[in-house]
Amino acid sequence: MKIFSAEQLHEADKITQEKQKITSLELMERASSRIFEEINNRLNGAEIKIKVFCGIGNNGGDGLVVARKLVREGYHVDVYVVNYSDKRSEGFLENYRTLKEDTKNWPVLLKSEDDFPEIKSNDFVIDAIFGIGLNRPLVEWVQKLIVRINESKAFKVAIDMPSGMLADEIIADQPIVEANYTLTFQAPKLAFFLPETAPFAGNVQIIDIGIDGQYLAENPAKAILIGEEQAASLYQPRSKFTHKGNYGHTYMVGGSYGMMGSMTLSSKAALRIGVGKVTAVIPQCGYDILQTSVPEAMVEVVPHDIHLADMKLELKKEDIVAFGMGAGTNEKSIELLTTLLNQVKTPMLIDADGLNMLSKYSELLELIPEKSILTPHPKELERLIGSWKNDFEKLDKVQKFSDKYKVTMVIKGAYTMTVSSDNIYINTNGNPGMATAGSGDVLSGVIAGLLAQGYDPAIAAVFGVFIHAKAGDLVVADTVPDALIASDITAYLGKAIRSLFEKPETKA
Ligand SMILES: NC(=O)C1=CN([C@@H]2O[C@H](COP(=O)(O)OP(=O)(O)OC[C@H]3O[C@@H](n4cnc5c(N)ncnc54)[C@H](OP(=O)(O)O)[C@@H]3O)[C@@H](O)[C@H]2O)[C@@H](O)CC1
Numbered sequence: 001m002k003i004f005s006a007e008q009l010h011e012a013d014k015i016t017q018e019k020q021k022i023t024s025l026e027l028m029e030r031a032s033s034r035i036f037e038e039i040n041n042r043l044n045g046a047e048i049k050i051k052v053f054c055g056i057g058n059n060g061g062d063g064l065v066v067a068r069k070l071v072r073e074g075y076h077v078d079v080y081v082v083n084y085s086d087k088r089s090e091g092f093l094e095n096y097r098t099l100k101e102d103t104k105n106w107p108v109l110l111k112s113e114d115d116f117p118e119i120k121s122n123d124f125v126i127d128a129i130f131g132i133g134l135n136r137p138l139v140e141w142v143q144k145l146i147v148r149i150n151e152s153k154a155f156k157v158a159i160d161m162p163s164g165m166l167a168d169e170i171i172a173d174q175p176i177v178e179a180n181y182t183l184t185f186q187a188p189k190l191a192f193f194l195p196e197t198a199p200f201a202g203n204v205q206i207i208d209i210g211i212d213g214q215y216l217a218e219n220p221a222k223a224i225l226i227g228e229e230q231a232a233s234l235y236q237p238r239s240k241f242t243h244k245g246n247y248g249h250t251y252m253v254g255g256s257y258g259m260m261g262s263m264t265l266s267s268k269a270a271l272r273i274g275v276g277k278v279t280a281v282i283p284q285c286g287y288d289i290l291q292t293s294v295p296e297a298m299v300e301v302v303p304h305d306i307h308l309a310d311m312k313l314e315l316k317k318e319d320i321v322a323f324g325m326g327a328g329t330n331e332k333s334i335e336l337l338t339t340l341l342n343q344v345k346t347p348m349l350i351d352a353d354g355l356n357m358l359s360k361y362s363e364l365l366e367l368i369p370e371k372s373i374l375t376p377h378p379k380e381l382e383r384l385i386g387s388w389k390n391d392f393e394k395l396d397k398v399q400k401f402s403d404k405y406k407v408t409m410v411i412k413g414a415y416t417m418t419v420s421s422d423n424i425y426i427n428t429n430g431n432p433g434m435a436t437a438g439s440g441d442v443l444s445g446v447i448a449g450l451l452a453q454g455y456d457p458a459i460a461a462v463f464g465v466f467i468h469a470k471a472g473d474l475v476v477a478d479t480v481p482d483a484l485i486a487s488d489i490t491a492y493l494g495k496a497i498r499s500l501f502e503k504p505e506t507k508a
């Protein structure tokens with residue numbers, strides 16, 4: 001599913017009106033009716049006090065339409081107009097008039113802190129103060145209103161966006177409504193998925209309001225949400241008349257004394273995702289460990305007992321190299337990375353200590369084969385690209401880095417993002433149980449295994465991230481997040497792929 005910018009959504013709004021020959025008011029009525037239906041279905045006639053806070057733009061107009069419909073349905077509704085400016089939109093003015101005429105419900109005008117109503121914890125708040133039009137810092141009293149709404153602990157539903165949040169940037173130190181639910185029009189917004197802003201949106205539900213399909217299909221997205229359907233379309237099934245040579249060979253290079261688990265986990269995950277052959281390239285101390293715990297893998301040892309050291313690998317031109325899992329940053333290991341970067345022409349996967357080596361010796365960055373995949377966690381990312389002011393700046397810096405070095409970046413987090421030049425792919429599955437040692441090693445194995453099977457690198461990253469997270473979700477469905485360990489994820493990789501093609505059970 002595509003994520004559009006606020007600017008694009010404003011444009012889509014206009015094009016829809018032109019093409020469908022409807023007025024802005026009619027589109028607002030259609031959109032807000034859907035919001036009303038959702039809220040009415042949830043409340044189901046409950047004897048609850050509803051407080052609707054409306055701005056004076058079109059988001060406020062939506063709030064007024066919803067309020068009118070709730071009053072007509074017999075709910076107890078108080079409407080407050082947050083009078084932050086004199087520039088009222090037509091949609092606001094018209095619906096303000098209709099609300100008063102049709103329902104005799106007179107909104108209360110809020111102009112300063114003195115006008116704030118008491119908000120009780122058992123009130124139901126609808127936030128229609130600002131939507132995608134917010135573009136600058138809020139005046140102080142409106143900030144205080146948002147703080148008051150949040151402090152009330154009332155249940156809060158935001159229309160389109162929680163007020164105070166911007167779709168495509170962040171205003172520092174500005175309060176944002178902490179919504180329990182956000183009912184958002186047509187397409188999710190980027191801010192719903194970034195760590196700093198995502199918690200304010202609560203549960204996000206997308207409301208289809210019939211925005212022009214051609215616009216949505218043809219315009220480039222700011223980012224793309226990866227769901228089951230897309231993931232299923234990326235999967236490359238095996239055909240019958242093939243042998244292990246058709247599924248690639250991946251060299252997993254890493255490990256050091258005390259860190260050999262990283263290599264067993266990543267090697268096993270590569271095999272489990274279907275690669276034809278795995279060779280683990282490790283220090284000598286890991287020989288028995290690897291041969292015993294992953295008998296399906298071949299092992300080559302480097303000329304050192306406890307850490308990596310320089311050597312020449314006999315690689316075929318299509319072989320894939322994944323480097324860094326549990327490697328440590330010993331100087332000798334860096335020599336091996338340098339040799340490999342000079343030797344390998346296929347896209348590599350570089351993880352963990354491999355990334356730390358690249359940060360320490362930035363001249364190595366120029367040697368990374370095109371289309372390689374880098375999989376940093378937040379600290380490794382910071383070492384690579386420097387610090388960032390906020391999440392939007394982080395994404396921007398990652399895109400520039402990806403462009404400059406022609407690499408795909410997998411930014412790990414609650415919503416892992418894969419950035420490949422102009423494209424951002426957002427993964428929303430997975431669970432907090434996966435924040436556990438070795439989970440990243442499994443991901444490296446999965447992505448390297450897919451790369452070796454011929455997946456395009458960006459797709460190997462996007463599909464790998466999805467399947468890894470899906471496997472984690474299936475593990476947790478059988479247990480609790482706390483109990484998940486990394487090897488469970490590997491064990492569930494097959495089920496995760498199968499789940500993409502299982503039809504939901506239909507009731508007889
Ligand atoms: N997309 C769609 O298809 C549909 C969208 N719809 C709805 O329209 C909403 C967008 O409406 P909107 O453009 O009127 O903006 P909104 O958020 O109400 O803000 C109002 C105005 O406030 C201003 N302003 C900005 N910052 C400010 C500040 N700090 N302090 C003071 N003023 C500030 C700024 O105007 P400016 O002063 O910059 O000219 C802005 O225009 C959208 O979220 C959805 O709910 C649906 O009805 C139908 C289909």
Ligand SMILES: [K+]
Pocket residue numbers: 059127128129130131158159160161162163
């Ligand atoms: K809002």
